[in-house]
Amino acid sequence: MKAFRLMLALGIICILISCSADNNKPNTQSGETEFKKITASDTSSQSISNQAKEKLKKREGITSIYAVNTDKKLVIAFEIKHHKRFQLASTRKDVHKQMEKAFPDYEAEVSTDKRIVLDLKELEKKVDKGKLSKKQLKKEMKQLVQLMKDKT
Amino acid sequence: MIFFWAFVVGGLFCVIGQIMFDVFKLNPGIALTIFVITGAVLDGLGLYDPLIDFAGAGATVPITNFGNQLVHGAMQEAEQHGIIGVVTGIFEVTSAGISAAIIFGVIGAFLFKPKG
């Protein structure tokens, strides 16, 4: 009976491990940083966020970058390779410093949170389609920054 | 990937607990207390947050996280209000675990009858 349970547990584990490995394959296999430049320019220029992406791309171990900017703010979210997540906090700080130095006119916000990554990805798509007015973009950015600062 | 590491790290915490039970013959209450204090100390040294970044729920579900959050709440308040914040801020972040335990404990007492 006990042996059976142990086997059951082991079986579940095997399934879990194989599943999680599968899910991650596309991310690690490519080995390159996943990002794309925003081309739409009718509402507000995204050239700053494109520059930021280029800069971040040179960093080692970053798997995906998303960035959006208004004329005052620059919000960046990125993901790094899993075994580097121990240094996540210091990497984030480092990137933040680098961005503030590179774009002193902009208020830079950097996040590595999964939720922010998802939201920023959506926002990028919207901006790319050119559907967002300047005001809407500002509002969305404000919400994002607020979400980032939320602690408890 | 984070699911896998949550599993491994969480499992390792439990193995340490099992060793405490079996090798050092500690009773669960004492072992849990040691775990919570360890969590608080680890956060004091700044080691617990990187572990959470790495293992997700593998670090937030074990009881060590309780100590970590207690210190976090105290430090958060201390940054704003100075030394008094250490006393007033302790439950700032932790409330979820304790309040959930109390609420569901009372509900459970209404719903279920004791066995044996």
Place this chain on the structure above:
Amino acid sequence: MANKKKKNLPPAAQRYQEFQKHREIKRPLLKNCVKAFFVGGFICFIGQVISTMYIYFFNFTEQTAGNPTVATLIFITMFLTGFGVYDHIGQFAGAGSTIPVTGFGNSVISAAIEHRSEGLILGVGGNMFKLAGPVIVYGVFSAFVIALIKTILTQWGGL
């Protein structure tokens, strides 16, 4: 301390203790550890699934998802405890079910259910934290000491 206690005992009791030590069932450490690893890991895995769900489907960030995850786990524990399932898991897994917050939840909830017959105020209210009390007391106190030291170091020590 233990030796002192032993010497104070009458010889018959001393002999009994030797005998008891000899006959004590040796706990299978490795097997227990493996069980604890898999069950504890599995609970943390479920926690990760729940918190990922909160992140993807609700407006929670990685930081804020921790609290609802813990609450959800304790909610599930309430049912497992009430139907007597958690006891079985505990017997099988040892520390694997004690170390995660579900173990903390189980100790509170089972005490509440058990002492229901002694009345709601003194029974449930008074005994709820009988097992979990030390955890909270020493957790809070050690957190206080550590936060105090850290605050003093950062604010006045200039670290």
